[in-house]
Amino acid sequence: MADAKRKGTLTFLLAVAAMLALLPLSWWLFLRTPDPPPPPPPPPKQVVAEAPPDAGVPAPPDLMLAEVSGTVEIRKGKGQFQPAAVGAILAADDALRTTDGRVRLTAKDAYEVEVEQGTSLEVAELNAKLARLRLNTGMVVAKVEGGGERRMEVSAANSDAVAASSDGTFAISNNGAGTVAVGARAGEVEFQAAGQAVLLRAGQQSIATGGKAPSAPSAIPGSLFLKVDWPQDREINRRKVVIAGKAAPGSVLMVGGQPVRVEKDGRFKAGVSLREGKNLVEAMCIDLAGRRSETKTEIKVDTTAPDSDVATQKLWER
Numbered sequence: 001m002a003d004a005k006r007k008g009t010l011t012f013l014l015a016v017a018a019m020l021a022l023l024p025l026s027w028w029l030f031l032r033t034p035d036p037p038p039p040p041p042p043p044p045k046q047v048v049a050e051a052p053p054d055a056g057v058p059a060p061p062d063l064m065l066a067e068v069s070g071t072v073e074i075r076k077g078k079g080q081f082q083p084a085a086v087g088a089i090l091a092a093d094d095a096l097r098t099t100d101g102r103v104r105l106t107a108k109d110a111y112e113v114e115v116e117q118g119t120s121l122e123v124a125e126l127n128a129k130l131a132r133l134r135l136n137t138g139m140v141v142a143k144v145e146g147g148g149e150r151r152m153e154v155s156a157a158n159s160d161a162v163a164a165s166s167d168g169t170f171a172i173s174n175n176g177a178g179t180v181a182v183g184a185r186a187g188e189v190e191f192q193a194a195g196q197a198v199l200l201r202a203g204q205q206s207i208a209t210g211g212k213a214p215s216a217p218s219a220i221p222g223s224l225f226l227k228v229d230w231p232q233d234r235e236i237n238r239r240k241v242v243i244a245g246k247a248a249p250g251s252v253l254m255v256g257g258q259p260v261r262v263e264k265d266g267r268f269k270a271g272v273s274l275r276e277g278k279n280l281v282e283a284m285c286i287d288l289a290g291r292r293s294e295t296k297t298e299i300k301v302d303t304t305a306p307d308s309d310v311a312t313q314k315l316w317e318r
Helices: 002-031
Strands: 063-069 072-075 095-098 102-107 111-115 120-126 130-144 151-156 162-165 169-174 180-186 188-193 196-201 204-208 226-229 240-247 252-255 258-260 267-273 277-286 292-301
Touching: 063 072, 095 102, 130 162, 151 169, 162 169, 180 188, 180 196, 188 204, 196 204, 226 277, 226 292, 240 277, 252 267, 258 267
Parallel strands: 130 151
Antiparallel strands: 063 102, 072 095, 095 120, 102 111, 111 130, 120 130, 130 169, 151 162, 162 188, 169 180, 180 204, 188 196, 226 240, 240 267, 252 258, 252 277, 277 292
């Protein structure tokens, strides 16, 4: 009986010990507040390729020499002038000059520039939306296409004059001494100088002289004026002769194959070098409408002959 009682007590104690041992487990399983679930993993990072700085900006068009005749030279950057050839490319800071030559420049379907004889110009800026040229002397005819989405600007050296168009064709001349003339051939052209501007329409011209504002728009004259006061004596004993005359203000003049400045009142004067014997001396003028006028004479040089008066002062004394 005592043994049975001890066994019962032992069993009871073992049961109590087992229950006490199971309490922590029961608490862990049933009473403990469960830990919050871990946050979901972040979505995979999308790598977006960064566009280069100039993405979406059209590349500058190439200003190419499409036609070349006569003596034409180009300069790349700050280099030396070299003979030009068809296919040569001009970019910003490049320059071009002609003597007795002419050039037609093209830039895809954006710009076209005709460079007349006796002209010096530089490329200031060139891209798909804007072309800026600097005309030192001479004349250029600029054409811009694109329905107003592009712009061509030509500034004149030794002046603050600028001609510009967004969808037109215009001629601009610069005598290098402050006389700048602009003529509109198609569309509309803005011409500004001395802080004032005029709007030219096809067939109109304006001239700015001596740092003054542009003249009021007027019709381009219907004919080209050129008068040359050739020496009365066509047989001389010197190898240089002075040729004088008058031409349309704003026109470009070549005498004896060399560019000659036309003053703001149209007068000009040039010394022409001759060789022994017969010389054919030619004067050629180009106006803003693109018309050309030529006149020439023959002068014979005989340095063994008596002295003769070769000055041409008749026109200048008027």
